[in-house]
Structures are given as structure tokens and as C-alpha cells.
Amino acid sequence: MADAGHGSVHDLAKIELPVKDEWKARTARMRSEQESFAALPPATPTAGPARMDTLMANLVPALPTDAMITLGAGEHTNLAHRYFPSQGHASMISARNGSMGYSIPSAIAASLEYPGRRIVTIAGDGEFLMNGQELATAAQYGATPLVIVMDNQEYGTIRSHQERQYPDRVSGTQLKKPGICAHGTSLWWIRHQSRPRCRHPYRK
Numbered sequence: 437m438a439d440a441g442h443g444s445v446h447d448l449a450k451i452e453l454p455v456k457d458e459w460k461a462r463t464a465r466m467r468s469e470q471e472s473f474a475a476l477p478p479a480t481p482t483a484g485p486a487r488m489d490t491l492m493a494n495l496v497p498a499l500p501t502d503a504m505i506t507l508g509a510g511e512h513t514n515l516a517h518r519y520f521p522s523q524g525h526a527s528m529i530s531a532r533n534g535s536m537g538y539s540i541p542s543a544i545a546a547s548l549e550y551p552g553r554r555i556v557t558i559a560g561d562g563e564f565l566m567n568g569q570e571l572a573t574a575a576q577y578g579a580t581p582l583v584i585v586m587d588n589q590e591y592g593t594i595r596s597h598q599e600r601q602y603p604d605r606v607s608g609t610q611l612k613k614p615g616i617c618a619h620g621t622s623l624w625w626i627r628h629q630s631r632p633r634c635r636h637p638y639r640k
């Protein structure tokens with residue numbers, strides 16, 4: 437084993453460890469569970485409100501292998517953690533302390549730093565109310581991240597905690613739906629895009 441302070445990650449390969457059969461079986465089982473958990477759902481939309489898993493089923497196959505996603509905090513990030521592929525370094529950027537509001541600014545920074553890569557961000561509507569104005573910065577400096585906002589009209593994560601701890605006592609977590617498209621347009625972001633896409637998911 438390498439002396440403390442002089443080792444490197446390559447030294448790990450030199451360590452002789454007996455590999456127990458039950459370890460192999462366990463890791464194989466966990467791998468298979470992870471693969472089935474990350475398998476994409478059907479891509480065809482169903483009737484009713486837009487579904488984020490359907491969106492991911494359409495988005496992921498269209499991504500180049502070096503695509504990168506940036507995230508803040510909230511239930512909307514679960515979709516990326518579950519389905520977004522990690523095929524290139526770095527593929528996921530997020531604050532370790534789970535800081536809300538990180539999504540759009542970090543996507544803009546990543547887009548400027550890596551202009552050749554497809555940068556995606558998924559923001560919550562709560563998050564968007566904290567950081568959406570940064571789309572003006574994107575438009576000003578020519579950043580082109582794909583910005584997806586999951587508009588569930590609430591601080592969904594906090595509501596889930598409330599429902600669990602204090603059923604039927606939802607408090608202070610419902611949002612009056614921000615005019616996300618109008619906001620993007622007012623910040624020149626929508627017009628700045630070469631192929632503007634701005635549709636309300638609940639409208640036919």
C-alpha cells in the first residue's frame with residue numbers, strides 16, 4: 437500500500453482485496469436496479485397535464501454525449517438525477533449544499549465557458565422566481581443554454597415535507613403562477629433564441 441501522502445488513485449488498483457462472491461452478486465443486483473430505474477419511460481405524451489418524465493423521454497435521446505445539466509434544488513431535479521445520462525465530463529453541475537437558484541445562472545456560466553457543448557438546465561418555478569432575471573445576462577452575452585422550467589405552481593419539495601409531517605396543513609408553499617414565457621420575452625431571451633419555443637404545457 438502507498439505511504440500516506442504519496443499515494444494516488446492509481447495505487448488503489450495495486451491493493452489486493454479478496455472479492456467475495458456475495459459482493460459481486462450485490463453490486464450486480466444494484467447495477468441492474470439502477471439501470472431499470474434510469475430506463476426512459478414512453479415518449480408519447482398522454483392526455484392531461486404535461487409530464488416531466490415524458491419530456492425527459494424526448495429530451496435524453498436527442499442529447500449529444502457531452503451534454504451537461506445544471507441544477508438548483510427541488511423536486512424537479514429528481515427527473516435529471518434519474519434520467520440524465522452521464523457520458524462526458526462534467527455532465528452534472530450543482531451546488532453541494534442544495535442551493536435553490538443555482539440552475540439558470542450556472543447554466544449561463546457553463547454555456548459561456550463551453551460554447552461547443554449542449555447545456556441544459558431544469559429549474560423549478562420557485563427557482564425561476566429567484567434567478568429567472570439572469571436570462572437577460574444570457575441574452576446580453578450570447579449564452580445559449582436550453583432552459584426548462586417545471587411549473588407545478590408550488591415549492592413542491594417543501595409541500596411534500598408538509599404533507600408528510602403535517603397532513604392537510606399546507607402553508608406558504610403555493611405559488612401564484614409566474615408568467616414564465618412573458619418574463620423570458622421581456623428579458624429578450626425568447627427573441628434571442630434562433631428557434632423560439634414557448635408553450636404553455638396545460639394549454640392545447
Ligand SMILES: Cc1ncc(C[n+]2csc(CCOP(=O)(O)OP(=O)(O)O)c2C)c(N)n1
Nearest residue numbers: 509510511512536560561562563591592593
Ligand atoms: C437558497 C435556498 N432557499 C431555500 C431552500 C429550501 N428549498 C429547497 S427546495 C425548495 C422549493 C423549490 O421550489 P421549486 O423551485 O418550485 O421546485 P419544486 O420542488 O416545486 O420542483 C426550497 C424552498 C434551498 N434549498 N435553498
Ligand SMILES: [Mg+2]
Nearest residue numbers: 560561590592
Ligand atoms: Mg415548483
